[in-house]
Amino acid sequence: MPDTGIEVRDLHKEFPVRDRGLFGPRTTKTAVNGLDLDIPAGRITGLLGLNGAGKTTTIKILATLLRPTSGTVRVDDLDSVADARAVRRRINLIAGGERMVYTRMTGRENLWYFGQLYDVPKRELRARIDELLSLVGLTQAADTMVERYSRGMTQRLAIARGLINDPAYLLLDEPTLGLDAPIARDLRRVVARLAAEGTGVLLTSHYLAEVEELCAHVYVIADGRHLAAGSPAELKTATGSLGTVRVTVPQVPPAVAEVATRFGATRTPADGGGEILTLRSPDHMAGPLAAAIVGAGGAITALEIKEASLEDAILALTDGTVPGPVVLA
Numbered sequence: 001m002p003d004t005g006i007e008v009r010d011l012h013k014e015f016p017v018r019d020r021g022l023f024g025p026r027t028t029k030t031a032v033n034g035l036d037l038d039i040p041a042g043r044i045t046g047l048l049g050l051n052g053a054g055k056t057t058t059i060k061i062l063a064t065l066l067r068p069t070s071g072t073v074r075v076d077d078l079d080s081v082a083d084a085r086a087v088r089r090r091i092n093l094i095a096g097g098e099r100m101v102y103t104r105m106t107g108r109e110n111l112w113y114f115g116q117l118y119d120v121p122k123r124e125l126r127a128r129i130d131e132l133l134s135l136v137g138l139t140q141a142a143d144t145m146v147e148r149y150s151r152g153m154t155q156r157l158a159i160a161r162g163l164i165n166d167p168a169y170l171l172l173d174e175p176t177l178g179l180d181a182p183i184a185r186d187l188r189r190v191v192a193r194l195a196a197e198g199t200g201v202l203l204t205s206h207y208l209a210e211v212e213e214l215c216a217h218v219y220v221i222a223d224g225r226h227l228a229a230g231s232p233a234e235l236k237t238a239t240g241s242l243g244t245v246r247v248t249v250p251q252v253p254p255a256v257a258e259v260a261t262r263f264g265a266t267r268t269p270a271d272g273g274g275e276i277l278t279l280r281s282p283d284h285m286a287g288p289l290a291a292a293i294v295g296a297g298g299a300i301t302a303l304e305i306k307e308a309s310l311e312d313a314i315l316a317l318t319d320g321t322v323p324g325p326v327v328l329a
């Protein structure tokens, strides 16, 4: 089967809801409103948006847990509604914060059970379970009932469960939610390695640093609609998100004050004496500012550059500062 990726076209999902409580009039809530997404093999694709933007609904449709109201999802050219069984073999879902394993079974029993659900051949399954338990650091706790696991251990088991069928496509909905920093870092490494080996990954996360570290391409959605797409760097450029350059100087003679004014830098007293000149600007302005200060006879005691973050870009997009949709090449 060719690895053509996951192709989402004009996806819509409406939920029937009742306004004003149980006996109110029936209406519909549109959670996903015409999305197009491409999740190719071997790439980590991000899906970002504020609370209620439609991310979880989209991921659940891709995982075949929900049926779309209209539109199509094709996984390696298989239709996710008509060929749902075959699609399920090729995908898996890891959702942080949701109970995805059985507490009245051991870790190993859980993986055995889910492996059988995915039709993993028994002789392969035994070896794969050992491999996955070791990968998520649960070898010692393999035969302990999950109800005795800590939250982090349960989440690690959910990660192993998500990999049990060696999925071609991995859907990650807040996968590091509630994980300790070292375990979250290990998970990011595993995900990066899987993608490098050809797995297609879709990631939603509120930790934008994680998205920035992992994702080659990011879709930003709001109210179930497309708002912007591109690499984290492209999104930052498109929204004009600025970094911060901070230069500490021991004193500000008139020529240096004039440089600060010319660059539009703000001046604040530094803790250990002197002043800090702060410039909100693209990162590449640090060099010219420092050179101008030295050229004006000033001295520099510290120089700090903070790059623009993806968080700034997403905030700019979702608070309406940048009128969407933003079109990138």
Ligand SMILES: Nc1ncnc2c1ncn2[C@@H]1O[C@H](COP(=O)(O)OP(=O)(O)OP(=O)(O)O)[C@@H](O)[C@H]1O
Binding pocket: 015, 016, 017, 029, 030, 031, 049, 050, 051, 052, 053, 054, 055, 056, 057, 058
């Ligand atoms: N079963 C449902 N019935 C009615 N409305 C729903 C249902 N599931 C989701 N919604 C609504 O659809 C919209 C999208 O929800 P969804 O959970 O997909 O958003 P999200 O982007 O994942 O948000 P979050 O970041 O908070 O997880 C929300 O307004 C939500 O209230």
